[in-house]
Amino acid sequence: xxxxxxxxxxxxxxxxxxxxxxxxxxxxxxxxxxxxxxxxxxxxxxxxxxxxxxxxxxxxxxxxxxxxxxxxxxxxxxxxxxxxxxxxxxxxxxxxxxxxxxxxxxxxxxxxxxxxxxxxxxxxxxxxxxxxxxxxxxxxxxxxxxxxxxxxxxxxxxxxxxxxxxxxxxxxxxxxxxxxxxxxxxxxxxxxxxxxxxxxxxxxxxxxxxxxxxxxxxxxxxxxxxxxxxxxxxxxxxxxxxxxxxxxxxxxxxxxxxxxxxxxxxxxxxxxxxxxxxxxxxxxxxxxxxxxxxxxxxxxxxxxxxxxxxxxxxxxxxxxxxxxxxxxxxxxxxxxxxxxxxxxxxxxxxxxxxxxxxxxxxxxxxxxxxxxxxxxxxxxxxxxxxxxxxxxxxxxxxxxxxxxxxxxxxxxxxxxxxxxxxxxxxxxxxxxxxxxxxxxxxxx
Numbered sequence: 001x002x003x004x005x006x007x008x009x010x011x012x013x014x015x016x017x018x019x020x021x022x023x024x025x026x027x028x029x030x031x032x033x034x035x036x037x038x039x040x041x042x043x044x045x046x047x048x049x050x051x052x053x054x055x056x057x058x059x060x061x062x063x064x065x066x067x068x069x070x071x072x073x074x075x076x077x078x079x080x081x082x083x084x085x086x087x088x089x090x091x092x093x094x095x096x097x098x099x100x101x102x103x104x105x106x107x108x109x110x111x112x113x114x115x116x117x118x119x120x121x122x123x124x125x126x127x128x129x130x131x132x133x134x135x136x137x138x139x140x141x142x143x144x145x146x147x148x149x150x151x152x153x154x155x156x157x158x159x160x161x162x163x164x165x166x167x168x169x170x171x172x173x174x175x176x177x178x179x180x181x182x183x184x185x186x187x188x189x190x191x192x193x194x195x196x197x198x199x200x201x202x203x204x205x206x207x208x209x210x211x212x213x214x215x216x217x218x219x220x221x222x223x224x225x226x227x228x229x230x231x232x233x234x235x236x237x238x239x240x241x242x243x244x245x246x247x248x249x250x251x252x253x254x255x256x257x258x259x260x261x262x263x264x265x266x267x268x269x270x271x272x273x274x275x276x277x278x279x280x281x282x283x284x285x286x287x288x289x290x291x292x293x294x295x296x297x298x299x300x301x302x303x304x305x306x307x308x309x310x311x312x313x314x315x316x317x318x319x320x321x322x323x324x325x326x327x328x329x330x331x332x333x334x335x336x337x338x339x340x341x342x343x344x345x346x347x348x349x350x351x352x353x354x355x356x357x358x359x360x361x362x363x364x365x366x367x368x369x370x371x372x373x374x375x376x377x378x379x380x381x382x383x384x385x386x387x388x389x390x391x392x393x394x395x396x397x398x399x400x401x402x403x404x405x406x407x408x409x410x411x412x413x414x415x416x417x418x419x420x421x422x423x424x425x426x427x428x429x430x431x432x433x434x435x436x437x438x439x440x441x442x443x444x
Contacts, residue, residue, distance in 0.1 A: 059088040059122040062129035063096075064105070066160040072101035075159035076171040076183070077152065078230055084156045085114035089121040096156065116153035120144040128157075135161055136169070136212065149348060150205035150341055151183065151230050167215060173230075174223075174254035179247040180232030182254070183224040188215030192284070192441075193257050195248065196222040199266025199424070200292070200362055201346045203229035210263060210426050213434035221260075223251055225268070227358025228349055235354055239310075239361035241274040241369070248275050249282060261441065263287035265424060266399070267366060276386035285444060286388040287437050289425045290399045294369040294377035296406065302368060310360035381410045388414040389440040391433055393421040415440055 063086050077098055084096040085108055093108035108114075120128070124143045128134040135157035138144035146153035151171065158169040167189035174182045185204055194214060196207035204222035211220045224231040226247050227239055237243060248271060252260060261284040264272035269291020276283045349355035370376045388411060392401045404416055417436045421428035 059091055059125050060094075062122075062125040063088075063094060065129040066135075067096060067103055067105055069160045069162040070098075070103040071159050071162075072098075072103075074161075074168065074170050075152075075155040076173055076230075077155070082115045082149075082152045083112055084152060085117040086125075087117060087119040088125055089119070091122065098156075114148060116146060116148040116150070116156065118144060118146055118153055118156070133161065133163075140209070140212065146341055147344055150203065150208075150345055151224075154185075154205065154208065167219070169211065169215075174251050176247070176250035176254050179226050179250050180234060182226060182232070182247065182251045183230035184221055184251070184255075185211065186219065186221040187211050188217070188219045190216075190218040193219045193221060193255075193260040194287070195252065195257070195260045195262050196220065197225060197244075197248065197262065197264040197268030197271050198222070198228065199268055200366065201228070201350070201359060202265070202268075202342065203345045203349075205229075205345060206265060206342065206424060206427060207263070209430040210434060210437075213430060214437065217438075218261075221255065221257075223248070225271070227355070227362060229345070233349075233352070233354035233358045235357060237358070237361070238365075239358055240365040241270050242278065244271040245274040245278050249279065252282065258282065259284055261285045261287060263289065263426075263437070264291060265289040265426060267292045267362060270366070270369070273381065273384065273388075276384050276388075277380055280385050283386050285441060286384075286386045287391075287440070288388060289391045289433065290393055290396050290423050291390070292366050292369075292399060293403050293407075294371040295367070296371055296378075299367060305364050305367060308364075310357050310364055316356060378406065378410060381407075384411060387440075387444055389417065389437065390414055391417045391419060391425045391436060393419055393423055393425055393428070395421060396423045398423045 075098065080100055082098045084098070085093055086096060087093040087108075095106045095108045095112065095114060097104045097106055120138060120143060124138050128138055128144070131137070135144065136154075139146060139154070139157065155171045158171065161168070163169070167187055169185065169187040171183075171185045174184055176182055183204065185208075188211075194210075196204070196210055198204060198206045204224045207220075207222035211222060214220050225244055226237065227233045244267075248262070252258070259282050262272040262275055264270070264287070266289075269288040270293065272283075272286050272288060273291060276286050350359055371378050373379060390404065390407055392399075392404055394401055401418065404418075407414060408416070417432075419425050419429045419432050425433040
């Protein structure tokens with residue numbers, strides 16, 4: 001719907017024409033201009049520019065205030081364009097359209113599919129507009145829900161936070177040699193760097209709690225490993241632990257980081273271990289959160305998986321309704337909170353041909369990781385020299401805590417923490433996980 005009259009636009013935002021403090025209507029104006037010391041801002045919505053103050057905010061004013069703080073240097077939009085739907089409980093939604101370095105507000109339309117949807121009640125939107133850190137705090141507290149792309153949705157919150165201090169949350173793309181574009185988010189300016197690596201099917205967003213918890217004292221960087229999230233997905237790449245470890249070092253080169261602590265969850269933990277085995281000089285401490293480890297039991301599917309090629313994912317039909325229904329049956333709690341957002345992240349990559357092939361290749365390599373022999377995982381693990389902390393979930397069914405006794409035999413000096421959680425400690429038990437990480441690093 002295109003609103004050609006100012007009164008209709010105001011009504012579309014749930015406000016009357018006369019409720020705006022100042023109304024200034026111009027055709028074709030498309031910039032946001034700070035107006036005065038009260039943080040008034042000019043917002044284009046359809047053919048309308050309306051100024052809204054940050055005092056006594058109504059929902060429309062709160063959203064307008066966010067738009068007025070938009071900083072294009074903080075957000076990294078794939079393809080340079082994105083649509084973020086902003087929903088207010090019981091009121092009309094609007095779309096924030098980011099194109100290059102500009103942001104415009106438009107009434108939401110069902111004809112346009114948003115890249116991300118942010119939903120909250122009116123009181124939460126007001127708090128977000130009034131508090132520079134309000135958006136991320138509301139998201140972590142589940143008062144603000146994000147569906148679709150967390151890269152775009154959280155990036156929007158970061159870009160409209162108004163934060164200007166060094167070390168603010170930022171999104172970006174690293175141009176690497178041999179691994180293409182690697183997507184990242186970062187925060188903090190500490191003297192030491194922690195690089196975070198997600199698990200199979202996950203993205204850098206799974207380490208947002210870690211970035212928030214540790215950025216006061218460290219520079220914390222979370223990557224989308226190649227093949228996942230917003231990073232390039234080269235067809236035919238190995239997608240095994242040694243290849244991922246080399247991509248990590250390439251990303252560190254692009255960041256200008258010579259040495260870093262490595263935090264990894266699940267598959268990312270296995271990559272972190274490989275990095276420590278490959279180059280001790282570049283790898284500081286290893287922070288291993290339910291890391292994927294080579295199977296010690298029989299692997300009956302190994303012969304078949306060795307024969308199958310993951311590139312078959314390129315031609316496999318994958319209708320979204322069918323795939324999404326299957327995933328939600330496998331993850332019964334996937335209708336809300338972090339779990340629902342994680343499913344969205346998985347589906348965004350899996351429903352692309354190259355993302356599907358990358359997922360199959362990485363999963364295949366986890367299963368086929370050789371446990372024994374001269375180059376076997378458990379044989380090589382004994383030579384790991386990095387200071388290492390293992391965080392285990394007592395309810396983890398993917399990497400059961402029973403693996404701990406095998407790690408203790410291979411690495412007698414490693415630290416261990418047991419938590420009452422499943423496979424993603426940094427999300428499920430963030431306070432305990434990050435307290436353990438801080439304590440471990442402080443004692444090195």
